[in-house]
Every structure is written in structure tokens, then in C-alpha cells.
Amino acid sequence: MEVLEQPTELLEQFAHGELDAFETLFRQFQGEVYRWIVRIVRDPGVSEDLTIETFWRIHRAHARFDPTRSFAAWARRIATNVALDYLKGRQVKTASHETVLVADLPAAASPNPAVQRDIRERTERAFRQLPAKLQVAATLALVEERPYQEIADALGISTGAVKLRVFRALRLLRKKLQQLGVEP
Amino acid sequence: MNELNDKKVQELLKQALGPTNSELERDLWPRMLQRLNERPAAVPWFDWVLLALLALWFFFSPAGIPLLLYHL
Numbered sequence: 001m002e003v004l005e006q007p008t009e010l011l012e013q014f015a016h017g018e019l020d021a022f023e024t025l026f027r028q029f030q031g032e033v034y035r036w037i038v039r040i041v042r043d044p045g046v047s048e049d050l051t052i053e054t055f056w057r058i059h060r061a062h063a064r065f066d067p068t069r070s071f072a073a074w075a076r077r078i079a080t081n082v083a084l085d086y087l088k089g090r091q092v093k094t095a096s097h098e099t100v101l102v103a104d105l106p107a108a109a110s111p112n113p114a115v116q117r118d119i120r121e122r123t124e125r126a127f128r129q130l131p132a133k134l135q136v137a138a139t140l141a142l143v144e145e146r147p148y149q150e151i152a153d154a155l156g157i158s159t160g161a162v163k164l165r166v167f168r169a170l171r172l173l174r175k176k177l178q179q180l181g182v183e184p
Numbered sequence: 185m186n187e188l189n190d191k192k193v194q195e196l197l198k199q200a201l202g203p204t205n206s207e208l209e210r211d212l213w214p215r216m217l218q219r220l221n222e223r224p225a226a227v228p229w230f231d232w233v234l235l236a237l238l239a240l241w242f243f244f245s246p247a248g249i250p251l252l253l254y255h256l
Contacts, residue, residue: 019220023213026212026213026216027211027213030208030211030212030213031207031208034208034212035206035207035208038204038206039204042201042202042204044206047206048208048212048215051208051212052212052215052216052219055212055216056216056219056220059220116199119196119199119200120196120199120200121200123196123197123199123200124200124201127197127200127201138197139201142194142197142198143194143197143198143201144204170190170193170194173193173197174193177193177196182196
């Protein structure tokens with residue numbers, strides 16, 4: 001997050017559970033947290049709800065926050081977990097009615113706008129069938145093109161693990177796209 | 185069937201998911217405050233006591249389990 005770090009005094013007040021300090025941090029970081037979440041879930045309306053959920057978890061965990069560390073990094077880590085939980089929940093819902101739709105779609109390799117739209121829809125559908133943690137890594141690395149280190153910090157894993165997830169996401173997505181008849 | 189290369193898959197993904205230059209358009213603090221003021225769905229203390237008594241009963245007298253299930 002690009003926002004400047006907060007003075008330790010404010011962070012200490014937050015860690016002690018002072019609501020005014022929490023409000024100050026909320027007002028300063030809500031935009032950054034929202035932007036991070038919307039990058040992952042791609043839905044502005046849902047992202048607002050998840051921003052609230054993120055700060056709710058932040059508030060509940062105030063006593064565990066170390067004021068000498070970065071609030072922004074901590075908030076981003078929690079926001080990533082919240083977005084991940086959301087994607088896990090959504091995956092179950094979409095998976096239940098996916099099966100019927102997939103097989104009926106015709107293969108496409110033309111520049112026709114309708115066909116292009118069809119390819120986009122199938123690509124998104126294939127992507128949403130991936131495990132949530134692969135979706136997060138792939139969205140941030142391949143679509144948002146965020147640095148691996150930044151993604152690793154947000155997910156709480158090593159950069160090697162991020163690269164592995166992106167690799168697995170690509171491999172799985174390629175396979176699913178081929179099953180759906182999408183070719184270059 | 186030819187394999188899609190990684191760059192092509194990435195390109196397809198970018199097109200499918202679209203850009204997200206969405207900025208937060210309103211202050212979410214009022215909603216946050218509302219969430220903070222919601223009373224947590226707390227379990228009354230006597231429910232915990234009842235549960236503890238039930239657990240103790242089952243521990244010392246396991247024969248009571250089918251008896252309870254019968255009466256449920």
C-alpha cells in the first residue's frame with residue numbers, strides 16, 4: 001500500500017482498543033484495502049462488503065497487533081484472507097450449476113464479437129473453477145501484474161510458493177480452456 | 185489440440201476479467217460503525233452451564249446417551 005505509515009503512538013492506541021485510533025486508521029486505509037480487494041474479487045459491490053469485513057477482523061484482532069510493525073501490510077494480509085474466503089464460498093455456488101453449461105458451448109476461433117464474448121465468458125468460467133488460492137495468485141500476478149514479493153507478503157507465503165501457484169493456475173486453466181474448446 | 189502458451193492464456197485472462205480501476209466512491213465508516221454496534225450473538229451463560237452438566241452426565245454415565253436420544 002502506498003499510504004505513508006502511521007506514527008507508532010496512533011498504532012499503540014489502536015492496539016489498546018481505542019475507537020478513535022481505529023477510526024483514523026479506517027478512514028486512512030479504507031480506500032487502499034478496497035482497491036486491493038477489488039483487484040482480487042473483481043466486483044465493486046462485493047468489495048465494499050469485504051472491506052467492512054476486513055476492518056471488522058482488524059478491530060477484533062487489535063490486541064494482537066504489534067505497533068512496531070506495518071499496519072498497511074497487516075491490513076493487506078487480512079484483506080487477502082477475507083477475499084480468499086469469499087472466493088472459496090463463491091466457488092461452491094458456481095460449481096453446482098456449471099456442469100450443464102460447459103459441454104454445450106461451440107468451439108470458437110473467429111474474430112466475431114459474439115464469439116469473442118463467448119470466449120471471454122468461457123475463460124472466466126474456467127478461471128472461476130480453479131481453487132480459490134490459485135485464483136488469487138493468478139489474478140494478482142497475471143492480470144494485475146503485481147510483483148511476486150508483494151503477493152507473497154499479502155498471502156503470507158514465499159515468492160517461490162507464489163510462482164508455483166501461478167504455474168499451477170496456468171496449467172489448470174490451459175487444460176480447462178482446452179476442454180471448453182478455447183484455442184488461440 | 186495445440187497447447188495454449190502462457191502468454192496467450194494470460195491475455196485471455198486479462199480480457200475475461202477486465203480492468204478494475206474501481207475507486208471507493210463513499211466513506212464506509214458509517215457502515216463500519218453500524219457493524220461495530222451490532223450485538224454479537226452471544227450464548228447465554230446458563231446454556232454453557234447446561235452443556236457442561238450434560239457433558240459431565242455423559243462422561244460418568246454413558247448409558248444416559250441413548251436415554252436422552254430416545255426422549256428427543
